[in-house]
Amino acid sequence: MTFLDTLSPQARNAPESGIVELVNYARNRDGLIPLWVGEGDISTPDFVKDAAIASLNAGETFYTWQRGIPDLRRALSDYYARHFGVRLPSEHFYVVGSGMQAIKLAIEAVVPAGDEAIYLSPAWPNFAAALEISGGRAVAVELEFGHGRWSLDPDRIRAAITPRTRALFINTPSNPTGWTATREDLAEILAIARKHGVWIIADEIYALYHYEGGRAPSFLDVMSADDRILFVNSFSKNWSMTGWRIGWIVAPPALGQVFENLVQYATSGVAQFIQQGAIAALDRGDDLVRANFDKAKTSRDILCDALISTNRVETLKPDGALYAFLKIDGIDNSRDIAFRIVDEAGVGLAPGTAFGPGGLPFLRACFLRDPAKVAEAADRLATFIRKI
Secondary structure (H helix, E strand, O other), rough: OOOEEEEEOOHHHOOOOHHHHHHHHEEEOOOOOEEEEEEOOOOOOOHHHHHHHHHOOOOOOHHHEEEEHHHHHHHHHHHHHHHHHOOOOHHHHHEEOOHHHHHHHHHHHHHOOOEEEEEEOOOHHHHHHHHHHOOOOOEEEEOEEEOOEOOHHHHHHHHHHOOOOOEEEEEOOOOOOOOOOHHHHHHHHHHHHHHOOOEEEEEOOOOOOOOOOOOOOHHHOOOOOOOOOEEEEEOOOOOOOOOOEEEEEEEOOHHHHHHHHHHHHHOOOOOOOHHHHHHHHHOOOOHHHHHHHHHHHHHHHHHHHHHHHOEEEOOOOOOOOOOEEEOOOOOOOOOHHHHHHHHOOOOEEHHHHHHOOOOOOOEEEOOOOOOHHHHHHHHHHHHHHHHH
């Protein structure tokens, strides 16, 4: 009997990330332009770092509030008032150790082991993997793809619901497809959830990356106070804080003790100096968010225009999020071609095979990067595509 044989089935069967596999293959390769992971190319700005440094220098290195320090929960309330037009009291906000942990704790709260949650695919793979590690079953409902654009048929959600369904995981704007739900889409999804008495786990991390103008539609626009919705989010994308590992959950105050307990038995809270940096991001970071958005929009246009011009790439400019999800004519297995693109074109793309059902022939490129570097990457990719 090997060490592996003695592990729990959930741990033993946890899937390797198809994104990380490629990153590990070519990490730090000279001259490579890395568009494979969902982060920008600038370091966290000084005003955020300085707040964390000041907190460290003030000796704020002790255990702290499990739900998040009061000033950060206040700052989150203000952020939602500014950007979503709702005033949620601080009691709705729970600070956690990353957007990924927000998803994991939301799963633990509403999906018992052995039960199911539905998600829209292609999807960032971590939700389905986290659910199954927790003993649940992930049920994929595929978005439809045609003429370069993604869309949702709500009847597919209805057909996937069973007596064991406990939650719908809805990521909009979507990683990796860029699909962005309309207000009408959200209202219909919410009606389905209400009818069947299931929770919605709403991942709206890319809400401010909405290229049609203004922030993307949110469940906050259509919900009532008694709806069963948990919002999961992160500081990573808006404020260039991917390495900080801090996020939050928005949930009914009645669940406060539940989430405090889940945090206690997972990480026992987020370091106070990290939370002080997060306060600075929220209170002083709107200009940074706008700058990141402007860069993403410029680079999106550069990348998509160049690839569409090859006449061998089926995609349109995404409505939201940070990714172009590319379908190259004649490519059936994106994992194999992603390794070739690294070796022959010097560009790192995430293979669509990592994103579940519907993703097989696609490649994902993150465009939250310097437009000049994105233009270079687009030129390399276009050259590669024309010759294969």
